[in-house]
Amino acid sequence: MLEKEPSRTALAAAGHRAAHQVLEKGRIFADPLALKILGDEGEAAIRRSSDNPATRGMRFFIAARTKVAETALAEGVETRGVRQLVVLGAGLDTFAYRNPFEGRLRVFEVDHPATQAWKRRRLGEAGIGLPETLAFTPVDFERDSLLEALRAKGFDPAERSFFTWLGVVPYLTEAAIAATLRTIGGLAGGAEVVFDYSDPVATLSPAARAAHQERAARVAALGEPFLSYFEPAELHAQLATLGFARIEDIGPRGLLKRFVGPLPAALARRNRGGHVIFAATAQTPA
Numbered sequence: 122m123l124e125k126e127p128s129r130t131a132l133a134a135a136g137h138r139a140a141h142q143v144l145e146k147g148r149i150f151a152d153p154l155a156l157k158i159l160g161d162e163g164e165a166a167i168r169r170s171s172d173n174p175a176t177r178g179m180r181f182f183i184a185a186r187t188k189v190a191e192t193a194l195a196e197g198v199e200t201r202g203v204r205q206l207v208v209l210g211a212g213l214d215t216f217a218y219r220n221p222f223e224g225r226l227r228v229f230e231v232d233h234p235a236t237q238a239w240k241r242r243r244l245g246e247a248g249i250g251l252p253e254t255l256a257f258t259p260v261d262f263e264r265d266s267l268l269e270a271l272r273a274k275g276f277d278p279a280e281r282s283f284f285t286w287l288g289v290v291p292y293l294t295e296a297a298i299a300a301t302l303r304t305i306g307g308l309a310g311g312a313e314v315v316f317d318y319s320d321p322v323a324t325l326s327p328a329a330r331a332a333h334q335e336r337a338a339r340v341a342a343l344g345e346p347f348l349s350y351f352e353p354a355e356l357h358a359q360l361a362t363l364g365f366a367r368i369e370d371i372g373p374r375g376l377l378k379r380f381v382g383p384l385p386a387a388l389a390r391r392n393r394g395g396h397v398i399f400a401a402t403a404q405t406p407a
């Protein structure tokens with residue numbers, strides 16, 4: 122991404138979440154701060170979405186991935202002893218400001234320094250207060266040590282942690298992705314992560330490939346090109362070697378089934394596109 126500019130794709134993703142609150146009434150993912158954090162830009166984001174039916178697929182995917190992440194997080198806190206959340210590449214994510222586990226869950230928001238500074242200004246302008254349990258942690262995944270930056274903000278590697286990493290992996294190099302997964306997989310207290318990724322372009326159906334290429338050109342023009350794609354089986358094998366014992370990969374079919382309902386036969390056969398993955402290291406003995 123551009124060195125000194127806040128992420129434009131972060132604004133676009135937040136626009137999809139805000140539009141989902143209005144156009145689908147937050148049916149998949151309800152976020153009472155999604156519009157507020159956009160301030161004056163909220164109305165325009167909703168208009169762009171309602172005027173353009175082609176945005177529906179991306180809006181669905183963004184709402185679905187966030188719901189998958191927050192559902193797994195809640196289970197992690199309630200049943201697996203998760204005490205720290207790290208929101209990687211947070212953009213305008215609002216979880217920290219509506220954290221239902223205040224007092225039980227510390228939150229670290231990690232983002233590229235320029236995007237994080239921009240978000241902090243926007244939070245002030247929107248009148249969204251900063252909870253005491255939140256620590257802002259500027260990091261460039263391509264250059265910095267994630268663990269060092271987190272430790273400097275009080276992150277405890279010995280406590281079980283949850284990482285969300287939504288809409289970020291496609292924009293990173295494979296080396297930065299591997300380094301981040303190695304850090305998460307190696308944490309002494311155990312860790313869980315939810316992230317999304319795309320199948321290699323050549324494996325998509327012609328219609329999905331055309332839509333993807335159009336999106337790829339758009340984000341490249343914003344200075345944030347897609348850099349990485351994964352073959353699911355290879356990614357799962359890599360995760361296993363990095364210490365992840367439980368891997369649940371929800372492909373396009375699974376997401377539709379979970380959030381839309383039973384699928385027509387033609388759709389049920391297709392499973393290439395965007396995936397959301399939950400991966401967890403083994404539970405440490407209590």
Ligand SMILES: C[S@@+](CC[C@H](N)C(=O)[O-])C[C@H]1O[C@@H](n2cnc3c(N)ncnc32)[C@H](O)[C@@H]1O
Pocket residue numbers: 122127128130131132134135209210211212213214231232233234236260261262263286287288289292293
């Ligand atoms: C599409 S936005 C997603 C934001 C948010 N997670 C969401 O779902 O709305 C991509 C995010 O990745 C961050 N990002 C991209 N490259 C990065 C890098 N090299 N280091 C740190 N953050 C990066 C951007 O700053 C931005 O916040």
